[in-house]
Amino acid sequence: MSHTFGVDLRGMIDLLSHHLYSSPRVYVRELLQNAVDAITARRALDPDAPAEVRIEPIETAGGVLRVTDTGIGLSEGEVHDLLSTLGRTSKRDDLGFARQGFLGQFGVGMLSAFLVAEEIRLTTRSAGGGPAVRWTADASGNYRVEVDDGAHDAVGTTIELVPNRDAEHWLTTDMVRALVTEYGDLLPVAVHVAGEVATTGELPWGRRSEETGSDLTERMADYGEELFGFRPFDAIPIEVPTVGLSGVAFVLPEGVHPGTRQSHRVYLKRMLVGDGVEGLLPDWAYFVRCVVDSSALRPTASRESLYQDETLLAVRDELGKQVRDWLVRLDATDPDRTSQLLSAHHLGIKSLARADDEMLRLVERWLPFETTEGAVPLRQFRRMHGTVLYVPNVDEFRQLAPVAQAQGIGLLNAGYAYDVEILDRLVALDGAVAARQVAPGELLAALDHPEPLFDSELKSRLAEARGVLDRHDCEAVTRDFDPVSLPALLISTVDGQRKRDTEEISGEADPLWAELLGELVGDAPTASQQLVLNCRNPLVRRLAALSDPALVALTVESLYVHALLQARRPMRPKDTAALNRSFLELLNRAVGDR
Numbered sequence: 384m385s386h387t388f389g390v391d392l393r394g395m396i397d398l399l400s401h402h403l404y405s406s407p408r409v410y411v412r413e414l415l416q417n418a419v420d421a422i423t424a425r426r427a428l429d430p431d432a433p434a435e436v437r438i439e440p441i442e443t444a445g446g447v448l449r450v451t452d453t454g455i456g457l458s459e460g461e462v463h464d465l466l467s468t469l470g471r472t473s474k475r476d477d478l479g480f481a482r483q484g485f486l487g488q489f490g491v492g493m494l495s496a497f498l499v500a501e502e503i504r505l506t507t508r509s510a511g512g513g514p515a516v517r518w519t520a521d522a523s524g525n526y527r528v529e530v531d532d533g534a535h536d537a538v539g540t541t542i543e544l545v546p547n548r549d550a551e552h553w554l555t556t557d558m559v560r561a562l563v564t565e566y567g568d569l570l571p572v573a574v575h576v577a578g579e580v581a582t583t584g585e586l587p588w589g590r591r592s593e594e595t596g597s598d599l600t601e602r603m604a605d606y607g608e609e610l611f612g613f614r615p616f617d618a619i620p621i622e623v624p625t626v627g628l629s630g631v632a633f634v635l636p637e638g639v640h641p642g643t644r645q646s647h648r649v650y651l652k653r654m655l656v657g658d659g660v661e662g663l664l665p666d667w668a669y670f671v672r673c674v675v676d677s678s679a680l681r682p683t684a685s686r687e688s689l690y691q692d693e694t695l696l697a698v699r700d701e702l703g704k705q706v707r708d709w710l711v712r713l714d715a716t717d718p719d720r721t722s723q724l725l726s727a728h729h730l731g732i733k734s735l736a737r738a739d740d741e742m743l744r745l746v747e748r749w750l751p752f753e754t755t756e757g758a759v760p761l762r763q764f765r766r767m768h769g770t771v772l773y774v775p776n777v778d779e780f781r782q783l784a785p786v787a788q789a790q791g792i793g794l795l796n797a798g799y800a801y802d803v804e805i806l807d808r809l810v811a812l813d814g815a816v817a818a819r820q821v822a823p824g825e826l827l828a829a830l831d832h833p834e835p836l837f838d839s840e841l842k843s844r845l846a847e848a849r850g851v852l853d854r855h856d857c858e859a860v861t862r863d864f865d866p867v868s869l870p871a872l873l874i875s876t877v878d879g880q881r882k883r884d885t886e887e888i889s890g891e892a893d894p895l896w897a898e899l900l901g902e903l904v905g906d907a908p909t910a911s912q913q914l915v916l917n918c919r920n921p922l923v924r925r926l927a928a929l930s931d932p933a934l935v936a937l938t939v940e941s942l943y944v945h946a947l948l949q950a951r952r953p954m955r956p957k958d959t960a961a962l963n964r965s966f967l968e969l970l971n972r973a974v975g976d977r
């Protein structure tokens with residue numbers, strides 16, 4: 384035996400009216416929407432029919448809010464059919480698809496009136512003839528229908544809301560006018576509130592007659608400033624005719640955090656959906672805010688966001704392309720502004736450049752990178768040094784840069800987001816000469832060897848302190864380099880690290896495999912890091928002449944800790960212990976034993 388679900392009406396009304404929408408303010412939008420849809424339906428039959436919505440707030444309408452439209456009205460049968468069943472709507476076709484030209488489609492909007500009203504009274508006269516009808520409903524789901532030919536003279540509908548005791552403020556003149564302007568400003572039908580027109584009916588980004596291109600640009604900048612509270616960097620006209628979309632994309636004037644939620648102001652069929660609508664642009668365009676109107680994008684049932692479907696995805700791609708094309712145009716026409724833009728929003732543009740060659744060239748030309756030559760764009764750096772030598776880590780760059788610079792080696796910091804991918808892409812396009820990652824060991828090869836006599840003296844001291852460095856899985860190397868002020872440099876050795884990893888694995892692997900691994904690693908340096916002592920540095924020179932082995936050990940460990948701090952490597956517990964030990968010991972010696 385089959386059964387049909389029962390529905391608790393009060394529960395449904397409560398759910399739809401109180402939980403579908405985020406604020407009672409949407410009741411104005413739903414009433415406006417119904418009035419405009421009714422006018423659209425009537426004008427489809429009679430293009431000369433009047434098109435007007437009049438709203439009288441509670442101050443002027445005797446304690447109720449009254450909305451009157453010159454729309455198509457409802458016959459007695461339609462009132463029974465459409466207003467008495469939740470989810471029933473006249474705005475879908477026989478197959479259930481939303482009908483073109485109408486704002487509503489779900490058949491629940493009217494219930495939002497219960498957010499502010501305890502009773503809804505509707506009187507209506509149908510354009511199709513028949514007597515006027517009165518429908519009265521309360522929030523518990525009870526309604527009455529009466530035929531009362533004197534209730535409504537003209538064709539159209541009047542809705543009265545009897546306010547809830549604590550919701551009167553939503554129905555006052557100032558509030559209603561503000562909400563009508565907010566939601567319905569662009570509607571093609573004039574809406575009067577307390578006798579005054581509260582809507583303009585025009586798309587702000589439409590070119591006015593007599594307006595020049597630069598007037599429009601200026602007006603758009605004003606419009607952006609009014610909406611967002613800052614003057615935009617630029618306003619880009621955008622259009623996607625397939626979904627009846629037009630509007631303007633505002634480029635923010637300065638850095639926004641890339642994780643900031645994108646929010647756009649969206650109108651559907653000229654009714655505001657909201658100004659926190661997400662998902663209209665690709666993620667990389669986080670520095671752009673759009674204001675658009677579309678006739679074909681779909682709202683969710685609350686009408687507060689867009690339905691995420693294939694159409695929206697296609698629109699997102701197309702709008703992303705239009706912003707990107709604008710960037711390319713800007714690059715061709717206004718280099719100064721391009722570099723200004725890039726410095727404000729480099730992360731989004733860099734992310735785009737990973738897969739888009741024109742953007743890559745734009746980044747290459749304009750985006751300054753941190754280098755040993757200061758902040759210079761990749762193209763300029765390439766001109767200076769031929770190949771871009773880079774290190775993919777900010778701390779490593781900071782440590783190596785002064786040394787590289789002193790030897791005349793150009794080095795670039797590729798330690799920020801997307802840098803390495805961008806350089807890889809450059810290599811894919813321009814060949815291996817374009818860029819190359821340098822290992823710190825390579826830099827070592829470019830440094831001079833010290834004078835042999837001094838070197839052997841220093842090495843003897845280092846041999847005495849060998850245990851200290853062994854503890855830190857570090858070996859000492861001696862070199863002569865600038866800057867003189869830098870006593871030592873700590874670099875990690877890829878081979879040494881690999882060897883250590885292999886030893887760890889070999890310990891657990893079967894003997895045959897361990898032997899094979901051992902052969903592969905061969906005689907690479909055993910330590911995973913090297914302390915490169917600078918023989919030009921006065922402290923290192925004095926170290927070579929020390930005779931007290933304890934002081935040698937203390938100096939070597941202190942130099943190690945100092946280099947570690949300079950390299951900004953994470954401190955392991957044994958590093959912290961070494962730092963404490965050497966610092967206290969130095970202090971002890973400085974203060975003296977007594």
Ligand SMILES: Nc1ncnc2c1ncn2[C@@H]1O[C@H](COP(=O)(O)OP(=O)(O)OP(=O)(O)O)[C@@H](O)[C@H]1O
Nearest residue numbers: 417418421465472473487488489490491492493540
């Ligand atoms: N002012 C009006 N004039 C004529 N018919 C109306 C009016 N207001 C409501 N109706 C009728 O009542 C039906 C239900 O309205 P309701 O606002 O609940 O839903 P909807 O507008 O169809 O869809 P949505 O839930 O998307 O707003 C409408 O489809 C329409 O036929």
